[in-house]
Amino acid sequence: MLTVMPLKMNKEDSALSPLFGHAKWFVFIFENGEKEILANPYDGGMAVIEWLLGKGVAQIVTQHIGAGPFRFLLSQGIKAWYPGEGRITLPEAIGKLNSGDMEPITLENIDRFAKHGHNHGDHHHHHH
Numbered sequence: 001m002l003t004v005m006p007l008k009m010n011k012e013d014s015a016l017s018p019l020f021g022h023a024k025w026f027v028f029i030f031e032n033g034e035k036e037i038l039a040n041p042y043d044g045g046m047a048v049i050e051w052l053l054g055k056g057v058a059q060i061v062t063q064h065i066g067a068g069p070f071r072f073l074l075s076q077g078i079k080a081w082y083p084g085e086g087r088i089t090l091p092e093a094i095g096k097l098n099s100g101d102m103e104p105i106t107l108e109n110i111d112r113f114a115k116h117g118h119n120h121g122d123h124h125h126h127h128h
Helices: 046-054 067-075 090-098 110-114
Strands: 003-007 025-029 035-039 059-061 079-082
Touching: 003 090, 046 067, 067 079, 067 110
Parallel strands: 003 059, 059 079
Antiparallel strands: 003 025, 025 035
16 A cells, blocks of 8 residues: 655655645655655645556545545545644654554544644635
8 A cells, every 4th residue: 555645855754744735745655665755746736636646645644635635535545644743754654654543534524634723814715
């Protein structure tokens, strides 16, 4: 099962990026434990998601993801996991994932991950 996590730096001990689509780097973790770090060829949006799907990703680990991209991933059968708050390094995240110590991101809790914590007046106007 191919796992993808967004990274801040092109290093195996890098911290995870708090962003997903706008992360500079993604690490691809193969079932045999091998890792490949690739630069994000896109700056956010569905293009990133489609690029990852084209690579055959089966699950993602992220601290933040938009509701739209998340729903699309879910519709493609991709699992999403939340590694926890704050600074989490790639080795820590892999350890948590392997021990089953991560919270799944679901349609029920996506609002917690889709919103940025700093609400200085909401710039996103929701028209119902």
